[in-house]
Amino acid sequence: MTPNHAALELWPAAVSATASETDLLILAFTVLTLLLTVPVFVAITYFALRYREGSEADRHPSGIRSNLIEISWMLIPFLLTLIFFVWGARLYVASRNAPPDAMVIEAIGRQWMWKFQHPTGQAEINDLHLPIGQPIRLRIISQDVIHALYLPAVRLQVAALPDRYTDLWFKADKIGTYHLYCSEYCGTDHSVMGGEVTFMNPGDYQDWLTHAGAQQSKVAAGRTLYEAYGCAGCHDPGSAVKAPSLAGLYGSPVKLADGRTVTADETWLREKILNPNGDRLAEGYKQVMPSFAGRIPEDELGRLIDFLKSYTAPASGKAAQATP
Amino acid sequence: MSEGLADGVGVARAGHFETVGQQRAAATLGIWAWLITELLLFSALFLVALITRILHPEATVAAAKHLKFWIGATNTVVLICSSLTMSMAIEFSRIGWQRAMVRAMLATAALGGLFLVLKGYEYYADWDEHMMPFLSSRPFALAETPPARLFVNLYYVATILHAAHLFTGIALLLGMTWMAAKAGFLSRHQNWIEVYGLYWHFIDLVWILAFPILYVVNR
Amino acid sequence: MSATGSVGGTARREPHAPEATLGRKADYLHADSTLRSWFLTTDHKRIAILYLTSITGFFVIGAVAAGVVRLALIVPNGAIMTNDTYNKAFTIHGVVMVWFFLIPSIPATFGNFLIPLMIGAKDLAFPKLNLTSWYVFMAGAFFTLVSLVLGGVDTGWTFYAPLSTAFSNTWVLPALIGVTIVGFSSILTGLNFVVTIHTMRAPGMTWFKLPIFVWAHYATSLIFLLATPVITTALILLIMERGFHIGVFDPAYGGDPVLFQHLFWFYSHPAVYIMVLPGMGVISEIVPAFAQKKLFGYRFVAYASIGLASVTFFVWGHHMFVNGQSDLASLVFSALSFAVAVPSAVKVYNWTATIHKGSLRLDTPMLYAMGYIGLFVLGGLTGLYLATLAINQHIHATYFVVAHFHYIMVGGTVLAFLGGLHFWWPKFTGRMYSEPWGRVSAVLIFLGFNVTFFPQFILGYLGMPRRYATYPVEFQLLNVLSSAGATILAAGYIFPMLYLVYSLWFGRKAPANPWNAKGLEWETGSPPPKHNFLSPPEVPRIPYDYPIQAQESQDQHG
Known part of the structure; x- marks a missing residue:
């Protein structure tokens, strides 16, 4: 893509x-x-x-x-x-001035990701899938600082403000995948706050909504929990607490403080979240993470792990460089 | 200006000026340019106050009701009186009554001091009423209307900035009074009094703008 | 005044003013040589030198930061430095270059040195205030450097709330305090210039005999006085909000962060003209001197300076077309921006017309001036792309903006600064610089500049957002080209620093008027005596009293 x-x-x-x-x-x-x-x-x-010093040029005033x-x-x-x-x-x-029949997509900016919500409820992070041949209106707001949503392919951008909605509308008529950016400087990972916008035929879009979109929604829901339980506050790159980044963690080997190396699979992630005690501590970090045992319901824990499984570093970012 | 001066009152010419008249003109233009700058500094704050009022009328009114109207009003009168004594000092300087001038200047500084004392008491009352939302130890009295914070914060910024100007003004005034009490001051630096007087009137003017904008129109 | 076709000879190049016959002890540089005599001086010329030294230091800091930015952008994936380091580098570059180099660059150095000389005065109206303004400048610089040393700041030079007030984890507060303090230095300088130009002109020096340099500084000073206090207020509000939680922009309580942008740009757009107008003044002195011809349309240029300074107060909203501003406001700001941009860009026609039928000598200052004319017109007209609403929606906050304002700031102000520095260097120091090296550097800077910044126009309309530490790989080629240009540009900057300093000790002694230029500053020694003129200067009948006069002078002054 x-x-x-x-x-x-x-x-x-x-x-x-x-x-x-x-x-x-x-x-x-x-x-x-x-x-x-x-x-x-x-x-x-x-x-x-012509008028270099010493040249024989006419220097009489022109009279105009x-x-x-x-x-x-x-x-x-x-x-x-x-x-x-x-x-x-x-x-x-x-x-x-958007036409009244425009399809409305909700866009929420926060440090440093975009969340888009389709009218049918599907949500996606950083990427956006849209049908062509139909007016689309993006209703945009920010959760923290000022961002701006910029879609070069339609030659439009508008700020995402923390205190009120802004909007942006267009009608695409060519399919394809193009860049989607944040264009208002918003802090450390400003340059990786973006993804791709894919314009599809309406039929393909419906397909996407029912298949990939649903999957995306699950991940997006997990991401929401990741934010809600405060994981992002420590584990996101650029946060004040320098906790290890979780991007690309799933399935990779983790060196622990006691010298062992384990593979970050579902079970290990689950135990790590519920009881992050000494013998599961990653090498080079201090024990500061609280235990989430009893604080996070089982179904939400599942979604959170689903999200972590799909969470890869942004293509051009450096989040993946930190090993947990 | 110089024709209204008594004998023995005047200005010593600094070396880079050709005439005393030129020097006086430069000083007058200079202080006016400075005051315009200062006025714009406060105008931007007042503009923000009005915008806050337009954005959040109810919260602003609720916050403004907590301001101590009578302390503000008394302070307005105090400053107007101080402008009067400052004007008297200028007049005395022109006719060469040095002792009267020094007394008028001291009275001006005292009235300025009174203003700061009253202002300080007002801040204490604000603290007492939990009207300092930036103090985490004292929950804000109007916590249920968050935008009230904006106006209250602006009130502090504007009044602190004004008080800082007034404080600087009093310090300058006392320093100048000390020099002005010496013999021969009026024959060399009479225009200092004139120039300083403009600054004092300006501080007064800013309060006369701030009082209605913060205290009155939002009630 | 006669204008003949054969004046192009070399005879009139002979300096008509006497050689510098002053004893070394009498000129301002050698009158006193203790450290104290420099740091407590009230001589406008020495204060100008203090400023020149300090802003050169800041230029180096800003340029190194720019080098770091261009280094990072050689690769698209940010492998060279972390995003944080990159963000801090471009923030330091912006803060230092805008507030500590560009804004004081020409006014505080050349303006300080030359305005009293040009109007025939002994000093500025308030010499002690002038010295104070330098100390205030250095105090502001101190706080900003503290922020840099402690670990830097990453908000961008625009300090937008709420990123700067609540979200950034860097040393925003000292930087904000530094910038606030520097504003007062600008105000004091502007105040001094306004009063000096009003009250200190020599007898006979009427307003329409003033050089355009003085007109431009008068207009600049008005902006200093009327715009700077507004940003001071805005920055004070930010400081209160970040430092003490006494805030008015916090959206959590219903505050409006865009209000900060309005206050910020109400100053910062006029500030563009603080940077541009003095440059125009410098070019308006250099071009007639090296064409030996009266400036074309003197009165138009003088009025235009004041006109631009006035209209520029009403266009700030064009920085916020895509920030949720009402459509009506955007339309009005767009229209007004067209009204201000076109007259300023067409000033280049005046300089071009001045060269027409002149007697040209292509020395270093003239090369810079010609480069300026070319780059400034491009910078001005690309500003109109940004003022066009529909285009702005695409290229706002992309590299197109970066290219546009570097064409104005570097292609305009920095070239004018360097041109003026070479033009008046003999007057400042009493020494001639190396002309061949000067020409080589001027050409190098012109080429390096274009290679650096022209690709950024293309990057902009291709859609590369600015302030990006990492970027899509298809933009790499143009970015590498831009970084390559930056190294040429850097070389071009290093040469003048070396040969100018070299000339201080080993340069040929300068005559009083090496360029055979007009203007009172050339009527006194090089360097000038401590009190500027040994005998009161004689004010000429008309300004720019050069051998070749355009037709209009007969009409207007007959």
């Missing part, structure tokens, strides 16, 4: 009509920029050669009044760029 990209591309993929029009606007603006700057570059170079020139070269570029203001504003206003 990794987006396929050449080593160097010079134009990003656009998957909605608005995105294509934004591209057109950028291109047209670039033409105007060249129109306004290239003469300056050419003129400076030409004058530098400067006020007229001044006003014209201030006004003409201004009026030209105003066309772009109007164009940009029109496109912006259109992209701000």
Whole structure:
């Protein structure tokens, strides 16, 4: 599912009509920029050669009044760029008002992950699956600091604020997998707070909802517990308590403080959570984790372990480097 | 300005100025520029206060009801009186009555001190009423309306900033009074009194803005 | 004033002012040489040198941090350093470069040194206040360095709440205190300039005889006075919230963190013009001097400086188009941004027109000025992409923004700073720098700059967000290119530091007016005597009284 990209591309993929029009606007603006700057570059170079000290050039005043020139070269570029203001504003206003029949996806940002909830209840973390050919409205909020959800493929981004909802809507018309970012700096792992947005045919989307989506939901539910029981507060990279990272832990060997090496399987994880006492302590760490025996119901413990099994380090992050 | 001065009252020219008039003009423009800057400093706070009021009208009113209106009002009167004594000091300096000027300056500093004492008592009353939400040891009286904290916090920032200005002002005033009591001061530095007077009036003005914005309009 | 076709000869290059005939003891550098005479000086020229030394130190710190950032971005997966280290590096780069280099760069050094000379005064209006402002600056610097030494800060130079108030585990408080204090230094400098320009002009030096450099500093000082207090308030509120929990931005109690952004940008957008206007002033001195021609449209440029300084107060909202601001506000801010950006970008036409039919000499300062003109117009117009609402939704907070403001800040301000440094170096120090080395460095910096930052425009519209310690692998090629450019740029910066310092001891003695330039600062010795002028300077009939005059001067001054 990794987006396929050449080593160097010079134009990003656009998957909605608005995105294509934004591209057109950028291109047209670039033409105007060249129109306004290239003469300056050419003129400076030409004058530098033509009017070099000692050269035999005509230096008689041209006789044109400067006020007229001044006003014209201030006004003409201004009026030209105003066309772009109007164009940009029109496109912006259109992209701000979602049609009433748009499908609403809830997006919640927190340090450092996105959680998306589909209207049918399925949830996913960092990745987002969406149907094409249908207006989609993302209703966005943050649980902590200010984030911003940025989808380059539709040329849109909007801040996720902690105190109120913001929204973003688009209608994709091409299938494919593209990047999804947090674009407002939000702390340590800002750069790994993101994933992929996949645009699918409506039928495939329904399929995804019933199969993969359900699985994703379970993991997402586990993730929610991972947050709710405060595991993230110590085990997430960048937290104040430097507890070992749990990303990629499942199935890997763990060196313990007493010198043994065990494999982190389901049973071991379960015991470790319920009774993290001395002989299960990982090498190089202090015993600070409290026991969760009697504090976490069995079904929730199951979901939490399901989450840990699926929890891998973000592709480009460094969370996996810490060994537990 | 200089034509209204008595004999023996004036300003000694500093070396980099061409004339005394130029020096006076520079000092006057300088203090006004500083006061505009200071006014903007407080204006931004008042703006935040008004925005807080617009965002959370009920909570702001609830918080403002806890402010000690009468202490604030008394303090307003105290500061207006101190501006009056400061104006008297300026007038005395112009006509060369040095002793009267020094007494008026001391009276100004005393009124400023009275303001700080009253303000301190007001803070004590706030503490007593659990109106210091940033103290974890004393649960906030209005804990059930969280946005009230915002206005109360802003009240502290604004009044502490104003009190800091006033405190600096009193310290400067006392230092200057000590120098102004010496012989020959008025023939060399009369404009210090004028310039300082503007600063004192400004502190007064800020309170006259702060009092209605914090205490009155939200009641 | 006559303008003939054959003035391009070398004869008029001969300096017309007398050689520096002052005894060494009489000039400001040698009048007194104790440490005390430097650290307690009230001479605006010495204070300018104090500032020049300190901001050079900060430039080095900021540049090293930039080097760390570019180093980290050579690989996409963050293998070179941790995310935390990267975040701290770009934060230090931003904080130091913006507050401790760019904002004081031209005003506190060249402005301090030259404004009294240019208007024919003995000093600034308040010399002791001037010294105080340097100490205040250093106090702010101290707190910021404390934060750096203790372990750094990772909020970005913008200190957005609530990340800075409640979530960051780094040394935010000392950095905030440092930046707050530095604001007062700016205010004091601006106040001193405003009062000096109003009250200290020599007899006959009317407003429309002032060099554009002075006009630009007047406009800058107005921004110092009117915008800085607002960010001081905003930072005080942050300090109270982080340090004492006396906060108003905390969303947990219904506070609005976006309000902080409004207060922040109400200062920080005008602050862009604090950085840009003095640079425009420097270029407006260099270009006429090396074209030996009157500045084209003097009055327009003067009015434009004040006009830009005024309009810039009303465009701050264009930093928040995607931050939940109302659509109407965004429309208004976008329109106003167009109104301010176009006139500032077209100032380059004035400089180009000044070169037209001039008699050009391509010495180091002129090379920097020409580089400035090219890069500044690009920086200005790419700002308009960002001001266009629909485009902003795509490239906001991407590398396009980074490229845009580096074209303004480095391509504009830093090139103007270096150009001005070479232009006035003989005046500051009494020594000539090495011209060949100067030209080589100017070309190197221009090339290195473009290789570093042009790829970032492309990265931006491809959608690479800024402040990313790790990034998708397809962006690596352009990032490596950018890092390669940064090493060229670094080399370009190192050369001037070496040959300028070398010239202090081994450079040729400078004449009073090595460039045959106009302006009162060239009418006195190099370096100037302690009280600037041995005899009161004669104010010329018109500003920029160069041999070649454009038509307009006959119309306006006849």
